[in-house]
Amino acid sequence: MKKMLSASALVLGVMGAGVANAAEEVNVYSYRQPFLIEPMLNEFTKETGIKVNVKFAKKGMAEKVEQEGEYSPADVLLTVDISRLMELVNKDLVQSVDSETIEENVPSQYRDSDDRWFALTTRSRAVYSSRDRVGKLGEDFDYMDLAKPEFKGKICTRSGKHPYNVSLVSAIIANHGEAEAKEWLEGVKANLARKPQGNDRGQVKAISEGLCDVSLGNSYYLGKMLADKEQQAWADSVYLNYPGQNADGTHVNISGMAMAKYAPNKENAQKLMEFLTSDKAQQMYAEVNFEEPVKPGVARSELVASWGEYTADELPLETIAENHAKAVKLLDEVKFDL
Incomplete structure (x- = not known):
């Protein structure tokens, strides 16, 4: 009986590990072009082991998420311009994120007072x-x-x-x-x-x-x-x-992020959002797209800095x-x- 129980526990343990591994992913809907964000997403996977699945689109993100409703696989929504972020908010497609890390990294001027969206870069x-x-x-x-x-x-x-x-x-x-x-x-x-x-x-x-x-x-x-x-x-x-x-x-406008209202991988979504405001990701953003880091203290690229202070x-x-x-x-x- 003990051997049977031990065997059962082992099987359940293996199954549990499989489920846990399968859950180590996060789904991103993005308006940002692949070459702009893939370096950061790859670095996130390298550091955390969490796989990032990305769907890129030129338009219609809000409509797609709204149509999918509570069955949407979207966890993190990446977009540009404050008006597009507000569209997601006004359609009730996002949720608040309570993160001391993000609040420390993103100045209040560049995030929602109810923590429903956060800037990643400024332009x-x-x-x-x-x-x-x-x-x-x-x-x-x-x-x-x-x-x-x-x-x-x-x-x-x-x-x-x-x-x-x-x-x-x-x-x-x-x-x-x-x-x-x-x-x-x-x-x-x-x-x-x-x-x-x-x-x-x-x-x-x-x-x-x-x-x-x-x-x-x-x-x-x-x-x-x-x-x-x-x-x-x-x-x-x-x-x-x-x-x-x-x-x-x-x-100044922004590129930004929000967590989808029905995010199935909420914990991993928050980890990704926190990573994207980190020094490493912010520096990568600055070098790849000539935008400016939203996190205070992270240097602009050498070229952007040459255009002057403002x-x-x-x-x-x-x-x-x-x-x-x-x-x-x-x-x-x-x-x-x-």
Whole structure:
């Protein structure tokens, strides 16, 4: 009988170990491109033994998670832009994460007050200027200056409705109020060299071709263009400027993460989220994508640091995001993209 019990215990032990090993995984839904996050995920697996399963998508994450409901395999959701994170929150697709580690690593300005989302990197909404025709913009330059007559016919930008620009308009509403934000949008529209189109890199290409002199664009695109043989000439034709240094500061957006509401591997999900805010992962983020680490004390890449120091807008992104609907409304009212 004792031998039978011992044998049974051994079998159960082996089965238990198998179940435990099978459970050592975490499922990630990501808008971030594979080459941007796989180095960090591979390092996490190396350190913890937890396998990371990733589904990449260009769009429709919220819709997919919502459709899957309580049967969704998603544990961690990785995305870019505060508006996309708020979409997950507003659709009740995420849950709070109580982690002292994450709270220590991510400044309160860049995380949800109810711990439903957290930033991983920051990216400034910069202004690019032609080296030949404009030069470096002064320290007093502010976003509001783009509405001045001196920029008539000189500005290029992607659609005002793109999340990056909606977030900038939301920040201007938060800092200056709706009336002034609308007046600013009308002024910028009057100063456009062409109808809003393309992406951030396309605006720098337009500057290099002489179609316009200044453009709005995320800072990390300069690094991407410098690393691309075909686009290096575009990057060499511009200066990168950080607006608002003597005003509200430069508008900063984020890439971020959240834990899915029905995460089946909750413990492993939290471990991954904590790892992604660690010094090692933050440094890897900085080197791979020319973004800036959200964790204080982690150095920017040498290239990004060469673009200069700047002061970011101190408004919490949560506050800025509250103005998203107002920003879209104003963009419609001034017919910005038409």
